[in-house]
Amino acid sequence: MKQLSTTLLILAILTTISTTAIALPEGAIARLGKGEISSGDRAVQFSPDGKLLAVATSIGIYLYDAQTLNEVAFLETFAWMYSVTFNHDGTLLASGSSDGTVLLWDMGPYSGEIIYGNVNNDGEVTPADAMLVMRHVVGELPLDSDQRERGDVTNDGFLSSLDAALILQKVTGLISVFPVDEVQ
Numbered sequence: 001m002k003q004l005s006t007t008l009l010i011l012a013i014l015t016t017i018s019t020t021a022i023a024l025p026e027g028a029i030a031r032l033g034k035g036e037i038s039s040g041d042r043a044v045q046f047s048p049d050g051k052l053l054a055v056a057t058s059i060g061i062y063l064y065d066a067q068t069l070n071e072v073a074f075l076e077t078f079a080w081m082y083s084v085t086f087n088h089d090g091t092l093l094a095s096g097s098s099d100g101t102v103l104l105w106d107m108g109p110y111s112g113e114i115i116y117g118n119v120n121n122d123g124e125v126t127p128a129d130a131m132l133v134m135r136h137v138v139g140e141l142p143l144d145s146d147q148r149e150r151g152d153v154t155n156d157g158f159l160s161s162l163d164a165a166l167i168l169q170k171v172t173g174l175i176s177v178f179p180v181d182e183v184q
């Protein structure tokens with residue numbers, strides 16, 4: 001019986017320790033970052049519009065939605081990231097690292113703004129996006145609601161071969177704007 005109570009006591013202590021480790025300091029609302037967050041006053045930065053939070057760590061840069069605190073992206077690097085800073089309009093993020101390099105990251109794909117026609121959300125409109133729409137239209141490829149919204153360049157609420165055709169026309173320069181961009 002003594003042995004059992006000792007075990008229980010150890011369990012209780014372990015529980016206390018792990019709870020303490022998870023608990024947040026007073027006034028903090030979330031614990032962010034994996035890897036080791038760099039020291040220095042430029043390791044954590046908000047984007048100029050306040051929507052993104054960039055965290056420089058030992059294994060890369062984490063981008064968080066500053067509102068929901070959900071992880072938006074992890075920019076993997078092969079060097080310890082010391083510092084991050086956004087440019088004036090938040091379209092670029094510059095990072096300084098332990099290997100002495102400065103990297104510039106395109107923040108376009110993470111801005112939350114919809115680029116119509118960019119179905120695969122890789123930052124640009126290409127024939128690959130038109131192909132995704134076509135494969136969806138013929139029932140070959142399911143697309144999620146965000147992908148369908150970005151692909152609906154005619155703004156009629158659904159995807160059709162016309163959306164794919166317009167995406168190709170934009171890529172080849174036959175049209176300069178999509179119907180959906182004109183009504184925005």
Ligand SMILES: [Ca+2]
Pocket residue numbers: 117118119120121122123124125126128129
């Ligand atoms: Ca694309």
Ligand SMILES: [Ca+2]
Pocket residue numbers: 151152153154155156157158159160163
């Ligand atoms: Ca459409």
